[in-house]
Amino acid sequence: MSRTLLAGLAGIAILAACSDIVSPVRNARYDWRLIVAYDSAGPRLDTLSFHWPRNSVPVKLWVEDASDLKARAREGIALWKDAFLYGEWDARLVDDSTSADVIIRLLQPPPLPAGAIRMAASVEPCFGATDVDTGATRFEIVLPVRSYVFPSLPNDPGLEDCMRHVTSHEIGHTMGLFQHSPDSLDLMYGVPAVDFLSERDVGTAENAYHFTPDMVPVRP
Amino acid sequence: MRISSCCLLSLALLAPAALPAQVRYSASLGVLGGTPLAHDQLFQEIEVQQDLAPTVTLGVSFPVSKREFLGLEAALGFGGVTTVEPGYPDVEGPSFTTLSLTGSVDGPVIGPLRYRVGAGLLKYLPEEAGIFAEGGPLLLVLTAGTDVRLVTRGSFTLMARIRYDYQRFTTDQLQFSGFSRTQDVHRLGFGLGVDYSRP
Numbered sequence: 001m002s003r004t005l006l007a008g009l010a011g012i013a014i015l016a017a018c019s020d021i022v023s024p025v026r027n028a029r030y031d032w033r034l035i036v037a038y039d040s041a042g043p044r045l046d047t048l049s050f051h052w053p054r055n056s057v058p059v060k061l062w063v064e065d066a067s068d069l070k071a072r073a074r075e076g077i078a079l080w081k082d083a084f085l086y087g088e089w090d091a092r093l094v095d096d097s098t099s100a101d102v103i104i105r106l107l108q109p110p111p112l113p114a115g116a117i118r119m120a121a122s123v124e125p126c127f128g129a130t131d132v133d134t135g136a137t138r139f140e141i142v143l144p145v146r147s148y149v150f151p152s153l154p155n156d157p158g159l160e161d162c163m164r165h166v167t168s169h170e171i172g173h174t175m176g177l178f179q180h181s182p183d184s185l186d187l188m189y190g191v192p193a194v195d196f197l198s199e200r201d202v203g204t205a206e207n208a209y210h211f212t213p214d215m216v217p218v219r220p
Numbered sequence: 221m222r223i224s225s226c227c228l229l230s231l232a233l234l235a236p237a238a239l240p241a242q243v244r245y246s247a248s249l250g251v252l253g254g255t256p257l258a259h260d261q262l263f264q265e266i267e268v269q270q271d272l273a274p275t276v277t278l279g280v281s282f283p284v285s286k287r288e289f290l291g292l293e294a295a296l297g298f299g300g301v302t303t304v305e306p307g308y309p310d311v312e313g314p315s316f317t318t319l320s321l322t323g324s325v326d327g328p329v330i331g332p333l334r335y336r337v338g339a340g341l342l343k344y345l346p347e348e349a350g351i352f353a354e355g356g357p358l359l360l361v362l363t364a365g366t367d368v369r370l371v372t373r374g375s376f377t378l379m380a381r382i383r384y385d386y387q388r389f390t391t392d393q394l395q396f397s398g399f400s401r402t403q404d405v406h407r408l409g410f411g412l413g414v415d416y417s418r419p
């Protein structure tokens with residue numbers, strides 16, 4: 001008995017030489033933070049970070065049931081969910097818009113409400129926009145966050161692809177990616193033309209969700 | 221199940237014909253817990269801890285000497301992870317399923333106590349998203365443990381099992397995301413099982 005047992009334990013001890021996994025450096029990223037103008041003894045700019053708190057995940061999305069927008073939103077959720085290793089962000093579609101964290105409508109963006117900041121992506125044959133209201137103080141995100149996706153050329157053969165890019169792009173904004181990438185190969189480029197996440201998109205999302213947020217979601 | 225059929229056949233061939241052909245079958249249910257699966261660094265340290273994983277194990281063993289048995293165990297484990305990160309509440313992360321196949325030798329220690337040492341292969345199966353999204357490579361797993369005979373009724377014996385195992389953890393998604401090397405993972409488990417001996 002003892003010889004077999006000792007040989008087995010010795011084998012384990014030899015093979016169990018210490019080894020730790022080494023994490024990558026995620027420096028492939030662009031700035032995602034919201035630049036907010038405020039007045040404190042003169043006009044100033046503040047750069048603020050936001051991500052959904054862990055207890056708000058999965059984020060509740062209400063999506064207008066028109067022109068396959070729900071299908072596009074599901075694709076966008078799946079795309080962004082795959083960017084995360086530990087389930088930091090996820091979203092689900094809800095039926096009741098009253099309790100939604102994010103509302104996505106198939107609608108031409110209305111005039112910008114006072115105090116809100118708009119991120120707009122203009123591509124033919126469709127375009128999109130996401131409005132963020134930073135509330136009474138600039139450290140809040142007033143819920144729901146509102147996104148708009150609109151087909152500007154309804155009969156264009158490239159419309160479905162465009163709706164796919166733009167819906168996923170707007171979902172990226174609703175996650176807290178409040179700036180556009182300067183690189184045209186990124187989904188978060190100002191004129192999105194891809195329907196996949198680049199290494200920079202993934203790196204930016206990961207960074208955003210582990211960077212201490214300055215803003216908290218509030219429901220009026 | 222081609223692998224398990226092949227291994228069972230090999231074990232059957234290895235069992236010396238002169239010994240009484242007392243085949244032992246076992247089934248057990250237990251839980252396994254262990255050291256963190258991974259560490260990450262994104263502004264602050266992130267530790268990926270594993271939750272207790274309920275595990276179902278089925279085994280078969282054959283006598284190879286008067287005292288020792290050679291066996292094969294297949295285990296299916298259902299676990300999850302919790303990420304621990306300073307400044308954030310602990311968060312339940314992705315869940316995982318493991319499938320392992322280990323060969324082992326077991327023999328008597330003293331009284332109702334038996335030792336068991338072995339080695340095998342373990343695989344993290346693909347999940348929907350997260351670090352287990354693409355599953356994992358086949359990992360070598362080394363095991364050691366003890367079985368304690370609690371009650372015997374005819375051909376059936378109720379056993380308590382304590383198991384330790386060691387693996388070098390990684391997943392395909394972690395490697396794809398740029399993680400290098402592997403993480404030493406030590407697990408310890410406890411379970412209850414039934415052995416059936418067929419003379």
Ligand SMILES: [Zn+2]
Pocket residue numbers: 119120121169173180189190
């Ligand atoms: Zn945009």
